[in-house]
Amino acid sequence: MAIMPMFPLESVLMPGMPLPLRIFEPRYLAMFADIMTGDAEFGVVLIERGTEVGGGDQRFPIGTVAHVRAYYALESSTMAVAGGGRRIEVVRWLDHDTYPLAEVRDLPALEWRPGLADRHRQTERCVRRLLATASEYVDVPWSVDEELADDPVTAAWQLAGIAPIQTIDRYALLGSTSLTQLFDRIEGFCAEAEELIRLTASPFELDD
The missing domain is CATH 2.30.130.40 (LON domain-like)
Structure with missing residues (x-):
């Protein structure tokens, strides 16, 4: 304490x-x-x-x-x-x-395992795709090609930080107890955010 x-x-x-x-x-x-x-x-x-x-x-x-x-x-x-x-x-x-x-x-630090590399890349693609989509409709503070730390655990947290999601969702990410859970939650919240963008965008914009 x-x-x-x-x-x-x-x-x-x-x-x-x-x-x-x-x-x-x-x-x-x-x-x-x-x-x-x-x-x-x-x-x-x-x-x-x-x-x-x-x-x-x-x-x-x-x-x-x-x-x-x-x-x-x-x-x-x-x-x-x-x-x-x-x-x-x-x-x-x-x-x-x-x-x-x-x-x-x-709180315990999240631990990296070599088998998580593919999952990390998958989650990164989800975040960068959402950044690209969101930037077409609103101002986002982070760029699609934002650089991440070399340390994979720090980079995973940075993905949680740059993802354009709701504040309460980001708080849920902070409470993750494993990297697998963190990746699951990031991808889930990104999917929800992307769906919300699609629902609120006009049909004309989507068809374009």
Whole structure:
């Protein structure tokens, strides 16, 4: 168990994914001032109900440790870029006068097996196909030819991070207990998203 500063967000941070932040709330400015004197790490969890600003939100328990890579103090705010690392689960939230603090435990890392290479490539094709389809109708933050990490486990998490799917679906991916389950879920959510695109696109666009 560890005590960790926490940053609840309306998005899910996946291991291996970047997290740009603009920090302006006094509680999080104080949090960053504290963590930058130590290991520069904090936890990120998805907000279940409420908003990022003002507090009083309810939060999902599974999250990701973020490590600050760059930090720029401005006149009225702070810009930071962090990277997603290991997964954690909140055991209990602690009373803290300034910013959210929780007791957390690490979740087991997913293990790679050589026999997963073909499955990994299949899942990657599904994600890139969905990115190509979605980009024809909406702005997507990731390109079809987005580069992935050389490490296959990190690359698998990055596929979960760049797939243009619903936030709650991405949270389900974060809770995967094996790479096989992660691949199954990614492909399932991508198939659902592609079907939704087909249903909402006009017949003229589809025939084109």
